[in-house]
Amino acid sequence: MTCAEAADGIPPAGGPQDASGAPPETADQGASAGTSGGRLDLTRFTAARVAVGLTGVSLPTAAHLAFLADHAMARDAVHLPVDVPGLLQELAGAGLPCLPLRSRVRDRREYLLRPDLGRRLDQESAAMVVRAAHEAGLGRGERPDLALVVADGLSAPAVMRQAAPFLREFVPRCRSRGVRLAVGSYVSLGRVAVADEIGELCRARATAILIGERPGLTSPDSLGVYLTFGPKVGNTDERRNCISNIRPEGLPFAEAAATLDHLLHLALARGLTGVMLKDDRPLAVGNAAASVPGVAAGRGERRGEGVS
Amino acid sequence: MRSCTIGGTSYRFPELAGLLAKATPHRSGDALAGLAADSEAERVAARFVLADAPLTAFLDEPLIPPEIDEVTRLILETHDKAAFAPVSGMSVGQFRDWLLSDAADGAALAALAPGLAPEMVAAVSKIMRHQDLILVAAKISNTAALRTTIGLPGRLCSRLQPNHPTDDPRGILAAVIDGLALGSGDACIGINPATDSPANVVRLLTMLDELRQRYAIPTQSCVLTHVTTTLDLVRRGAPVDLVFQSIGGTEAVNSSFGVNLALLAEAREAALSLHRGTVGQSVMYFETGQGSALSANAHHGVDQQTLEARAYGVARAFDPLLVNTVVGFIGPEYLSDGRQIIRAGLEDVFCGKLLGLPMGADVCYTNHAEADQDDMDVLLTLLGVAGCAYVIGVPGADDIMLNYQSTSFHDVLYARRVLGVRPAPEFEAWLAAMGLFDDRGRPRAVDPGHPLLELPRDLR
Numbered sequence: 001m002t003c004a005e006a007a008d009g010i011p012p013a014g015g016p017q018d019a020s021g022a023p024p025e026t027a028d029q030g031a032s033a034g035t036s037g038g039r040l041d042l043t044r045f046t047a048a049r050v051a052v053g054l055t056g057v058s059l060p061t062a063a064h065l066a067f068l069a070d071h072a073m074a075r076d077a078v079h080l081p082v083d084v085p086g087l088l089q090e091l092a093g094a095g096l097p098c099l100p101l102r103s104r105v106r107d108r109r110e111y112l113l114r115p116d117l118g119r120r121l122d123q124e125s126a127a128m129v130v131r132a133a134h135e136a137g138l139g140r141g142e143r144p145d146l147a148l149v150v151a152d153g154l155s156a157p158a159v160m161r162q163a164a165p166f167l168r169e170f171v172p173r174c175r176s177r178g179v180r181l182a183v184g185s186y187v188s189l190g191r192v193a194v195a196d197e198i199g200e201l202c203r204a205r206a207t208a209i210l211i212g213e214r215p216g217l218t219s220p221d222s223l224g225v226y227l228t229f230g231p232k233v234g235n236t237d238e239r240r241n242c243i244s245n246i247r248p249e250g251l252p253f254a255e256a257a258a259t260l261d262h263l264l265h266l267a268l269a270r271g272l273t274g275v276m277l278k279d280d281r282p283l284a285v286g287n288a289a290a291s292v293p294g295v296a297a298g299r300g301e302r303r304g305e306g307v308s
Numbered sequence: 309m310r311s312c313t314i315g316g317t318s319y320r321f322p323e324l325a326g327l328l329a330k331a332t333p334h335r336s337g338d339a340l341a342g343l344a345a346d347s348e349a350e351r352v353a354a355r356f357v358l359a360d361a362p363l364t365a366f367l368d369e370p371l372i373p374p375e376i377d378e379v380t381r382l383i384l385e386t387h388d389k390a391a392f393a394p395v396s397g398m399s400v401g402q403f404r405d406w407l408l409s410d411a412a413d414g415a416a417l418a419a420l421a422p423g424l425a426p427e428m429v430a431a432v433s434k435i436m437r438h439q440d441l442i443l444v445a446a447k448i449s450n451t452a453a454l455r456t457t458i459g460l461p462g463r464l465c466s467r468l469q470p471n472h473p474t475d476d477p478r479g480i481l482a483a484v485i486d487g488l489a490l491g492s493g494d495a496c497i498g499i500n501p502a503t504d505s506p507a508n509v510v511r512l513l514t515m516l517d518e519l520r521q522r523y524a525i526p527t528q529s530c531v532l533t534h535v536t537t538t539l540d541l542v543r544r545g546a547p548v549d550l551v552f553q554s555i556g557g558t559e560a561v562n563s564s565f566g567v568n569l570a571l572l573a574e575a576r577e578a579a580l581s582l583h584r585g586t587v588g589q590s591v592m593y594f595e596t597g598q599g600s601a602l603s604a605n606a607h608h609g610v611d612q613q614t615l616e617a618r619a620y621g622v623a624r625a626f627d628p629l630l631v632n633t634v635v636g637f638i639g640p641e642y643l644s645d646g647r648q649i650i651r652a653g654l655e656d657v658f659c660g661k662l663l664g665l666p667m668g669a670d671v672c673y674t675n676h677a678e679a680d681q682d683d684m685d686v687l688l689t690l691l692g693v694a695g696c697a698y699v700i701g702v703p704g705a706d707d708i709m710l711n712y713q714s715t716s717f718h719d720v721l722y723a724r725r726v727l728g729v730r731p732a733p734e735f736e737a738w739l740a741a742m743g744l745f746d747d748r749g750r751p752r753a754v755d756p757g758h759p760l761l762e763l764p765r766d767l768r
Binding site: 042043044045046047048049050051052054057058059063067070071074075077078112113114115116154213214215216217218219220222245250306 | 336339340470471472473476478479480481482483485486490639640641644674675676680681702703704705706707708710711712713716718721722725750751
């Protein structure tokens with residue numbers, strides 16, 4: 001999401017590049033308007049920073065400041081803490097009461113430098129999951145189909161803005177399919193693989209973790225969902241399916257929920273997730289960019305890696 | 309033997325791999341792997357010991373046994389003893405002195421490259437300051453060509469990277485037009501696809517090929533997908549200029565990428581069979597980056613920078629057109645801040661050039677690393693001085709698909725202007741012929757009727 005205030009400050013592409021008040025005086029100053037796409041406004045076709053103009057060969061002030069504003073928002077998204085009580089309330093309201101859990105990470109800096117610690121629950125949290133699973137399963141011995149986990153990941157705004165609206169679309173689909181849900185979990189300072197430990201402890205057949213993705217300048221609040229059949233500590237990313245870029249300006253909640261519902265249905269029926277599980281719906285429907293993380297071909301496949 | 313006393317404390321380094329790791333300037337990835345020096349004193353002690361190690365040690369004591377690693381086998385089997393002869397009696401420290409001496413000119417360094425193992429190059433880099441890395445790298449010009457020539461002295465190319473989150477053709481073309489008008493695209497026009505399906509990759513390849521032919525652009529296109537996908541598409545007649553693959557410095561990390569040396573050779577042969585080059589026949593494009601092996605649990609106790617140099621050992625076996633480190637992409641658990649990214653970028657370009665590659669760099673960072681545009685300005689400028697063959701051009705430095713910041717079309721123009729370097733000659737001539745740049749190499753006005761702008765109209 002581009003900063004609205006900053007975006008307003010950018011002169012329209014093709015317009016005069018004299019935000020600083022200096023009139024075009026040289027050939028290359030004049031060129032800037034032209035390279036902005038002339039009267040054909042390239043910005044209509046992409047959210048990329050095309051047609052931002054030139055002063056000499058450099059960025060005009062307005063575009064330079066707009067970039068700084070977006071970078072600041074992305075940086076803040078990484079470092080802002082989640083309002084945990086507020087979020088737990090919202091998640092419960094969306095149909096997913098959650099245990100408040102923590103990873104083994106102590107603070108944000110350690111979270112960024114020690115992904116291994118963010119993949120494991122601290123002792124107390126692990127005990128909470130075991131207790132809750134025992135109480136839920138008392139006398140029935142049934143295994144839940146799905147453990148839903150929410151984690152801050154690399155973007156607090158993502159999880160605070162997108163997790164509850166996504167669940168409001170997804171949880172009713174579970175109910176109508178008769179999917180048995182384990183107790184929900186919220187993990188502070190969690191990585192994707194922390195869901196493996198939770199799923200293993202509550203003996204769930206599959207887990208889906210909703211987690212803040214590595215923020216981009218144009219998308220500081222993008223939510224990712226990773227689905228794993230057979231959760232187990234030590235699972236690697238090739239065993240997961242990922243739905244990325246969930247936010248109103250990206251993949252809409254309803255579409256993302258339908259994709260997860262479809263993949264979950266396939267996963268439970270076939271007993272697997274990962275490279276072997278493809279979203280087989282027609283391209284128009286399955287355009288949710290469900291992918292397998294970690295099967296690194298180019299960097300395109302590694303989008304979610306920052307939070308794995 | 310391998311011990312050194314600093315400030316009254318004696319430090320021992322029984323294993324060569326451990327010695328290399330502890331001599332490495334601090335970075336988060338080696339600490340995460342448990343390989344880094346425990347103190348600054350230990351790090352310096354390791355450098356003293358490393359400086360005394362003979363270069364031949366890296367041939368005699370392979371860091372990863374050849375029995376379990378085909379990259380080690382490749383390095384040992386292709387080592388050119390005759391080329392190595394001029395430095396074969398030197399220690400790492402003497403090698404540094406020689407590299408910096410006037411005897412080591414461009415011709416001597418070019419002749420030496422096949423005689424150097426990647427581990428020797430990594431080792432010497434660990435006892436070099438930034439200015440040492442830059443000075444030696446700047447002496448070397450390794451060229452490769454397909455439709456443009458990469459790596460010529462006095463030239464700085466760029467890969468135009470027009471990524472789009474949904475691979476929308478109009479969105480991609482808008483970024484391509486913006487980039488061409490600003491003089492980017494001479495290394496290649498290369499898309500990281502959001503969706504890796506063969507059908508989507510063919511669609512993008514065809515679009516780029518039509519664009520190239522329509523305007524007779526002397527460059528090559530690439531859709532950066534897995535080598536197996538590209539190989540399959542070559543066989544089905546898709547217009548493949550370049551075979552792309554991410555590679556690393558061990559057999560295990562390459563295996564985690566789903567590749568091995570035989571597969572890379574097969575893909576190269578397939579692309580060569582298409583005879584698509586005009587001024588050369590280099591058809592491979594590799595990306596690398598420190599930390600990929602640890603990320604795949606495939607590091608064998610070797611530090612990430614040494615493994616990165618070994619990845620260049622893989623690359624050079626395939627006569628690549630393009631090789632670049634994606635230095636700041638992998639994240640802060642491997643390179644935590646601007647300082648570490650800058651150091652790694654210099655090491656990578658130095659090692660790649662010394663090993664004979666037309667080495668480029670993606671000068672970049674992610675939003676969870678402690679880095680910003682100022683850090684990238686420093687690294688871009690240093691790499692320009694070091695004679696980096698190419699960098700990346702992304703609209704406004706912001707890749708909206710991969711969610712990271714690279715260098716922009718503007719940054720490329722800045723580097724060319726401040727360093728007095730120019731685009732690849734074939735592409736430079738095209739920029740002038742198309743009226744995009746004036747006779748002094750400056751971008752010109754593209755008037756609304758310019759043929760480049762017909763493109764997105766056609767697609768509307």
